[in-house]
Amino acid sequence: MNQLAKYIIGAVIAIIVIFLAWFFSDLVIYILISAVLSLIGKPFMNYLTRIRIKGIKIPKNIAATITLASILAIFIGFFMFITPLAGQLISTIDTLDLGNINEKISVPLANLNNFILKTFPSMDPGFKIENIVVGEVQKLVNASTISNFLTSITSFIFDFAIGIFVVSFITFFFIKEQDMFSNMVLALFPDKFEGNVKRALDSIYNLLARYFIGISIETVLITILNGLGLHFICGVDFSLAIVLGLVTGILNVIPYIGPWIGGIFGVIMSLAQLGLHDPNLGMLILTLGLIFFITHMIDIFLFQPYIYSNSVQAHPLEIFIVILMAGSIGGVIGMLVAIPAYTVIRVFAREFFSHFKLVQKLTDKID
Numbered sequence: 001m002n003q004l005a006k007y008i009i010g011a012v013i014a015i016i017v018i019f020l021a022w023f024f025s026d027l028v029i030y031i032l033i034s035a036v037l038s039l040i041g042k043p044f045m046n047y048l049t050r051i052r053i054k055g056i057k058i059p060k061n062i063a064a065t066i067t068l069a070s071i072l073a074i075f076i077g078f079f080m081f082i083t084p085l086a087g088q089l090i091s092t093i094d095t096l097d098l099g100n101i102n103e104k105i106s107v108p109l110a111n112l113n114n115f116i117l118k119t120f121p122s123m124d125p126g127f128k129i130e131n132i133v134v135g136e137v138q139k140l141v142n143a144s145t146i147s148n149f150l151t152s153i154t155s156f157i158f159d160f161a162i163g164i165f166v167v168s169f170i171t172f173f174f175i176k177e178q179d180m181f182s183n184m185v186l187a188l189f190p191d192k193f194e195g196n197v198k199r200a201l202d203s204i205y206n207l208l209a210r211y212f213i214g215i216s217i218e219t220v221l222i223t224i225l226n227g228l229g230l231h232f233i234c235g236v237d238f239s240l241a242i243v244l245g246l247v248t249g250i251l252n253v254i255p256y257i258g259p260w261i262g263g264i265f266g267v268i269m270s271l272a273q274l275g276l277h278d279p280n281l282g283m284l285i286l287t288l289g290l291i292f293f294i295t296h297m298i299d300i301f302l303f304q305p306y307i308y309s310n311s312v313q314a315h316p317l318e319i320f321i322v323i324l325m326a327g328s329i330g331g332v333i334g335m336l337v338a339i340p341a342y343t344v345i346r347v348f349a350r351e352f353f354s355h356f357k358l359v360q361k362l363t364d365k366i367d
Contacts, residue, residue, distance in 0.1 A: 037071055038178065041070070045067045048066060208313065213311075214306070218307055223246045223248070224245065228245075230291060234288055244266045250262075255327075257335075258280070259299070263296065265295065308339060323339070344364055
């Protein structure tokens with residue numbers, strides 16, 4: 001068989017594998033989440049299996065159960081901490097007087113409209129930017145939107161419950177038999193490539209572990225910066241400030257658009273708690289916006305270069321292009337999985353296509 005035929009067969013097999021992964025995407029996501037959780041629980045599992053009680057080792061089934069229960073306890077504890085704060089946030093949303101908001105923002109918008117008309121005299125005198133803003137707000141906040149939102153929440157809770165059960169079941173066996181996931185991947189490749197695949201998996205585990213740890217640290221830092229800024233600078237209630245900081249920190253995981261969504265949401269919720277009767281409302285809105293903007297700038301120029309570049313060992317421009325391409329293909333979900341997926345592709349490309357100059361350039365920073 002000549003070299004061209006090998007490449008064609010390899011490409012066909014790759015296309016089939018990609019199609020099956022897309023068709024069973026939910027299952028693939030569950031397996032990948034379970035693999036990450038088993039990786040997190042691996043040190044604790046190893047510690048438990050080394051313990052001896054009266055010379056008897058803890059059985060793997062029990063050790064795996066304890067490890068899984070510990071992981072679930074951490075997540076449950078996190079949600080129990082968030083629930084009261086989320087309740088306060090919902091109460092704040094209930095107190096929103098949309099009519100009062102429209103009344104308050106109409107004056108600064110009218111001033112902005114006059115400034116635009118003076119700056120651009122050729123514009124239609126009937127142009128009113130406040131009509132555009134108010135119209136968009138009314139489109140977003142209506143009975144149909146609220147109904148669809150509640151329906152989506154109900155569906156999400158149901159799917160989330162199923163996902164927890166499936167992920168827990170798979171994770172248990174991944175923790176108990178730590179080579180199971182690696183063996184599943186190795187089964188997709190011929191025996192002669194076993195060494196390449198094992199090296200690739202080791203690199204992927206290392207890079208993704210660093211990436212997810214970095215993302216977690218980034219979320220915590222943004223939560224602290226925004227939370228403390230809202231509380232000490234603007235006087236937002238401490239518990240609400242922290243939950244708003246956490247919301248913005250979580251949304252920040254969505255590249256580029258997440259921080260803006262979180263910032264707008266944070267400003268609106270802060271205004272709802274502080275009240276709209278402040279005579280310096282315009283300055284308050286500007287201060288709130290600056291808090292989120294400055295935090296975002298710190299994230300862009302300090303946090304992200306380290307996390308997105310150093311953790312996965314890729315150039316920032318390279319990461320930027322990959323995220324944009326993934327966003328065009330898969331929207332927000334595509335942007336979320338862009339960096340982990342690109343990391344996997346780069347590592348496997350280095351192992352199997354290192355003779356190509358492009359691959360050499362894209363993977364020369366990987367340890």
